[in-house]
Amino acid sequence: MQNRFNSSLKSPAIYPEASWWFVFAGHRLLVMVDPEKPKQATGVPRVQDIRSLGFDILREHFLGYLDGIACYAAEIAKETELADGYAAVNLRRLYGQIDDGLTRVAGRGVQIIDWDRNNQFCGRCGARTDIASDRAKVCPSCNLRAYPRLSPAVIMLIRRDDKLLLAHSNRHPAGFYSVLAGFAEPGETLEECVAREIKEEVGIEVKNITYFGSQPWPFPDSLMIGFMCDYAGGEINLEDDEIADADWYTIDNMPMMLPPSTISIAGQLIEAFIAEQKEK
Ligand SMILES: [Zn+2]
Incomplete structure (x- = not known):
């Protein structure tokens, strides 16, 4: 772009x-x-x-x-x-x-x-903040700096032969499916985050985690970082309360998708998988 x-x-x-x-x-x-x-x-x-x-x-x-x-x-x-x-x-x-x-x-x-x-007052000492020259709010009393918040979140498509994993989250409208996503925790790499979220949400192992692309998603402050990866082992096991259903789908047998457009990186990941399958 x-x-x-x-x-x-x-x-x-x-x-x-x-x-x-x-x-x-x-x-x-x-x-x-x-x-x-x-x-x-x-x-x-x-x-x-x-x-x-x-x-x-x-x-x-x-x-x-x-x-x-x-x-x-x-x-x-x-x-x-x-x-x-x-x-x-x-x-x-x-x-x-x-x-x-x-x-x-x-x-x-x-x-x-x-x-x-959201940062008119210092989060540590409560003094009124000033705006510094580098897009930070700075406390004149204790020097704490507050930058615009960015929350990195991974979003990933899991391949297994000619199928991809799609899940219905309890946060989605009824009947709609998408790829998995989740927020990074302090101290982990994005690849570790991909593996952890997949394990937590659907119980399987993955390999070949490769970067796909990224997208700012200001609702309210996410930076979505997209990955492709391959199934490595385990059975789908929905222990997490967040995911209501998940399964493997071929491209000619897909459920209703969320979101339905290529504006979002979820849509771009799915488009890329479809293109990959059509080339085979
Ligand atoms: Zn302060």
Whole structure:
């Protein structure tokens, strides 16, 4: 994927004309909508200063440049009344609806706003924090630094001959299956995490754990790291409360999939497996 975004901490001296403004009311992003079809987002506001639209801004951060255009994240009160033609929409719903570059910058923006809001006071001594020059909140009393939180999570596809393992989690809607995933623990490598999560969730051993790709997933702060691996031994054993069902599937006998698109790395892993099988 071509990198269209240049992250920058150095904000311009004055607001550039027609900057992108990623404005959040809670975790909802302010978008323009089609007045005829209010569920259809048409874009993100592009103005010099978002205050010109009448908003009271609680906090704002310069993010960098998307295709050379300045990008700001800002927060407004959750209860702010929006003019006709605007809506505050769950970011997850916007994937595939507006430009991919915009949703990705919005994902950065919501995490920066969250970090600023959630670290106004030092977690160790309770003093009010300052913003340091390197995107850290720093305590003037005890020097504790708080950076934006990133939670690494592995997501993995397990191959066994011409089959892959798919599981139904209790967190998924009824009947939907996907690949396994789980959060890394302090002190383990990502490969150890893949093996541990698979063992915990479905009771089997794997080998040939190889890196596939990664994807920021800002719900609320995951970095998904994808892996492919091969079955090495054991029988499926669902001791974990999280997984309700798991089994091996060939590509011509797949259950309903979650999520159904290649926007997510889960979808990309499954597409890659299907392509691999079709080549055989
Ligand atoms: Zn402190």
